[in-house]
Amino acid sequence: MKYLFSLFIFTFLTISCQKENVDLIVINSNTYTVNNSFDKAEAFAIKDGKFVAIGSSKEIEKKYQSENTVDANKQTIVPGLIDAHCHFYRMGLQQQKVDVSGTKSYEEVLQKLVAFQKEKNVAFITGRGWDQNDWDIKEFPTKEKLDALFPNIPVAITRVDGHALLVNQAALDYSEITKPIKVEGGEFITKKGKLTGVLIDNAMDFIKFPSTSKQEAIQGLLDAQKISFSYGLTTVDDAGLNQKTIELIDSLHQTNDLKMRVYAMVSGDKQAQIDYYINKGIIKTERLNVRSFKVYGDGALGSRGAAMRKPYSDRDNHFGALIYSPKRYQEIAKQIAASEYQMNTHAIGDSANTWLTKTYKEVLKNKTNRRWRIEHAQIISSEDFKNFDNILPSVQPTHATSDMYWAEDRVGAERIKGAYAFKDLLKQYGKIALGTDFPVEKVNPFLTFYAAVVRKDLDNYPKNGFQMENSLTREETLKGMTIWAAYSNFEEHEKGSIEVGKFADFVILNQDIMKVEGSKIPKTEAVATYLNGEKVF
Template sequence: MKMRFLLSSALLLVCSGAFAAPTAITNVKGYHILAQSGLTQFDTLVFEQGKVLASGNADLLKQYPQAKVLDGKGETLLPGLIDAHGHLLGLGENLLQVDLRGLSSAHASAEEVKRYHRANPTLDWVVGRGWNQVLWPQKAFPTASQLDEFIPDTPVWLERVDGHAAWVNSKALKIAGITKDTLDPPGGQIIRDAQGNPTGVLIDNAMWLVAEHLPASDTTMMQASLNAATQHLLSLGITSMHDAGVNHQTYDFYQQQALNAQLQVRIYAMLSAADPKLTEMLEAGPIQDGQDMLWIRSVKGFADGALGSRGAAMLEAYSDDSHNHGLLLTPEADLPALFELVLSSGFQLNVHAIGDRGNRLVLDNFAQAYEKVGGQSLRNRIEHAQVVSLEDIPRFKDLNIIASMQPVHATSDMNMAEDRIGKARLKGAYAWQTFLKQGTVLAAGSDFPVELANAFHGLHAAVTREDHEGQPPGGWQPAERLSVEQALRAFTLDGAYAAHQEKVLGNLESGKWADFILIDRNIFEIPPAQIWQTQVQQTWVAGQQRFQRKE
């Protein structure tokens, strides 16, 4: 497969011979995971021209007498963290919009929207994200009238925390022409009242009825979002992320950013399967810039929706909604052609599947596509793999499918998952340890901005399966807990493997990029309940310090 390389000005500078002496950081409690020997400790790291020369004990300094030596002051050093599933510009937009995460009611959310509107009165639309009706007293979906009370004349668009539902006001419904007579689109649902009138909540593909009227994103907005997201991720020790679904506009934008050497966090971008120009982008071939800041060699597809909005496709009806089996966002009849197109192009295919039916359909289509066009060696992935039938879990191993999972989803969903699907189906839900024991590679992420981007929250959830208050004691479905080493591997080396990048990222072996972080506590020595409190002190990318926590 021919890779198209982007040569940035930063690479040309390196190639010109402008080399500095090695740098050594010593007096650290260093940890990384080697593919063969597992967790390995060191107290000194030496790097040059952005890449690791060696790691070991302080005697290394004798081998590099010209090195600039930095004192790590006994802090813990880890490889830069890799978030294997996030939405970079979505995170940046979220940081710049009204944030409804954690608010206790629809009324409190509407009041927050009003405050934001008062502070930004010139906006054509009020846009935000983060509401979650599961946290509210009645657990009921909100309504347009609750927003109309505060903002009747400016259209409002508020995405649910999982991005699979939107709450809008009557002005937005009017702009989109949504009435009692509007039909539900395939893979979507307009929530209606007893008289059939739209209430103001749109599920999955129904969201597009309003979304197409939102202000178009331009380069200025994208740049602001990228800058905000980048600084946020660096402050959290995330040096690389897998961007789960980029459109053609973002595809072009990222390439230009890489050419201009403007990327400070590594991006492994998945092309959106829904983009009209998908075939054109596939025909252009994989892309890799010379500094490994941007790779594009995968596609993100969708099977179903999300569990919280009852859009995840289930084999049997929801336990708390006996007539609802969820939604397929991509029609079942369209899946074979998508799988064959992507795999025959030599691109990795990563498919969102949350419900047990969604996961089974994806596994079935991988099996069928392998028979027709091959592609089993592409390290294809199922994104989320949240609720999987017990009989389907072994198929991940048989089909060489990576389970790309987000530990914080379990601790976020544990207050509603059993209500949604009952106790029996939970046996195949959020089953991290079960996947690992059968030899399936587990790549960990957060799905930001659905969840907070803090990977130490994910590490904590993976190891304890408890919330930040220690509930439930001993963990929810505790047999699926991970060890600290297993969790760190999923956020480093196996995250790199899931992007075909384990030869350049994932640990601090000689020859790999010097991406590393210093943190304020030793996650291998503290009680696991405290892992989420970890603070990043410094973040380094390619041997350059990109973040320093202020005293």
């Protein structure tokens, strides 16, 4: 009997002390969980791609064991970062085209085009990134020098914001354009009655481009994934995809070639595409979420295409323009409101924001938890901020620090007070989703963090920060890049924080972004990126 009792005690103690096997354990870290209490933790355990326990290193090691244990050596860990508004696919394709971003003159643009063509020798030169506001002569370029350099090869390069296009005569000939065309929601810029080669917004649709091959599209997605993982991004909200690209993303997910989680905003520029996805219903996998439409409200401030209530301060009698008629926005909104889909509308100018928030309010009356978003929400009239009480603002902080040098010249001293007003928008809705709009801005999300908190450029300008009353705290900013961004995608229960049951997406950083001196925030780097507990960078 004594022997049996001893055997029972031994067996009980053996079972009690047995540790649970998991796929990965991370210990000795400085982890910001971004849970409801914004708690910190030292360690966590992962199994089957999800967090199964969070706590101290002692607690985790006592209960769990794994063949794969990472000692973080006190490094900072945050949830996998979410870019709430970007152009992932477009950025990937751009890796195969000429990049003229950061150029300081039209001459530098031309030099890059010549060097690109000498190396690539393509039949049609395409690219992106020029911004006349960064040049000494802050005027739109004209095509004469392009024509001289490339008399027979079509050239079409997009402005940094995607709302203006510079083409040469060969591209106009290729597109069978012989004279200016009157177009609603766009403009063919002319000089003395002749085409200058600059097209704004809807006018850009008249330029014909060679089609992208399937292999080029696949390579673009894989290139974009590699770049994004290197910056700690584990989810991207791609703003404006067509059916063909969404289906390609889904197929690459199924073969596991593409691992990046994608919140796909379906491009709302074609009625047939809206009809197709509304009839099909929400498409949801662990890596793909199709439940929203991206609609363009107006153009960009930099190209004076943003729709303003009063004329631009630096161009007489020019108001910019809505992309569609007011009636069309009502039609689109009513159709989407009758479905389960979300409407996410690009609105830069105060007129666009007035009209779109009014339209949202009308069609969403008595509807709850729709989380419809205004993308950019860049210039808001003082009386319109109240409309964001149930409309989610999705903003890109680096737009503020990119535009601050010339924005007031565009809109004047009074209207600039309601521009890039992140804190004011946050106060209305209670949450704010943060993104980059890459490749309009750089992919780097740590520049987003810096611009939101410090509101300066990398040269420490302006000395006291740009309109600091609308800066965000570090906690608000991290939430905007994680849990609030997840909320904006209806995904807050599966990602956006380090909590039991959620996808094991996290990033190890080289410094504590929550405490490091403000000027050092841009030096933050992703040491390692994990998705589903798998190291992807």
